[in-house]
Amino acid sequence: MQFVCRTIILASLMLLLAGCDSRPSAAPQADRHRLTQFSIINALMLGHYDGFASVAELRRYGNFGLGACDRLDGEFILLDDKAYQAKSDGTIVELSQAAKIPFAVVAAFDKINELPCPQLNSLEELETRLDGQFENKELFHAIRVEAKLASIQFRSVPAQEPPFRPLAEVAKQQVVHTQKNIAGTLIGFRTPKWADSLTVPGYHWHFLSADRKLGGHVLNCELASGSIAYQQYGSWLVKLPDTLGTTGKDISVDLRREVEQVERSRGGSQ
Numbered sequence: 001m002q003f004v005c006r007t008i009i010l011a012s013l014m015l016l017l018a019g020c021d022s023r024p025s026a027a028p029q030a031d032r033h034r035l036t037q038f039s040i041i042n043a044l045m046l047g048h049y050d051g052f053a054s055v056a057e058l059r060r061y062g063n064f065g066l067g068a069c070d071r072l073d074g075e076f077i078l079l080d081d082k083a084y085q086a087k088s089d090g091t092i093v094e095l096s097q098a099a100k101i102p103f104a105v106v107a108a109f110d111k112i113n114e115l116p117c118p119q120l121n122s123l124e125e126l127e128t129r130l131d132g133q134f135e136n137k138e139l140f141h142a143i144r145v146e147a148k149l150a151s152i153q154f155r156s157v158p159a160q161e162p163p164f165r166p167l168a169e170v171a172k173q174q175v176v177h178t179q180k181n182i183a184g185t186l187i188g189f190r191t192p193k194w195a196d197s198l199t200v201p202g203y204h205w206h207f208l209s210a211d212r213k214l215g216g217h218v219l220n221c222e223l224a225s226g227s228i229a230y231q232q233y234g235s236w237l238v239k240l241p242d243t244l245g246t247t248g249k250d251i252s253v254d255l256r257r258e259v260e261q262v263e264r265s266r267g268g269s270q
């Protein structure tokens with residue numbers, strides 16, 4: 001009897017292990033209604049640029065996202081479960097699973113809601129159109145636009161060395177790139193205003209070209225045509241670095257104006 005029991009337990013365990021082995025890749029296991037953020041915007045603004053979460057960990061929470069790279073060495077993009085670094089020269093490098101990220105927003109993205117994208121003259125026009133689509137703007141949204149762009153302006157920033165200066169200062173070094181007649185993906189999130197000081201309020205867009213060679217943080221664009229997919233999220237998980245607050249700077253300060261300037265500014269060299 002004992003032997004039979006043991007055999008049954010062993011068989012069950014093997015089945016369980018077999019089940020684990022046959023599980024799909026990390027992203028589909030993520031909560032499909034939850035957006036996950038690594039660190040908070042105020043910490044990034046004040047110079048928390050050391051990566052603390054690996055790409056492998058981020059992928060456990062989604063297959064779609066954006067953020068900053070370790071030591072602020074470029075913009076971070078997660079698309080179709082692959083992680084990319086958009087360097088300050090605008091070129092793209094695929095990141096290893098071990099690469100560490102200091103700030104990111106990631107989500108499991110399904111093309112739940114789809115609509116065609118008409119010709120639009122600016123990022124603002126795209127955002128106004130999306131605002132008209134979203135049922136509840138107090139919740140979070142992820143947006144994916146597959147687009148043919150008449151033009152796009154995107155930026156990235158160069159790697160920083162400690163002691164890290166605040167992002168508002170570093171952003172003055174941003175390098176802005178302009179491309180015309182290019183196809184690619186806009187990776188976007190819309191965050192409600194009540195979440196400011198924790199994340200970037202309003203829209204935040206990164207770009208990855210269709211050939212995966214160019215990209216960065218989007219400042220403006222003109223859309224010739226495309227398709228839009230978006231998803232609403234009613235749950236928001238924030239994962240904090242152990243080093244939060246160890247720089248001695250008060251992370252509760254009001255940095256809304258600086259965040260707006262850093263995220264939307266078209267200043268810097270061309």
Ligand SMILES: [Zn+2]
Nearest residue numbers: 067075205217
């Ligand atoms: Zn960005």
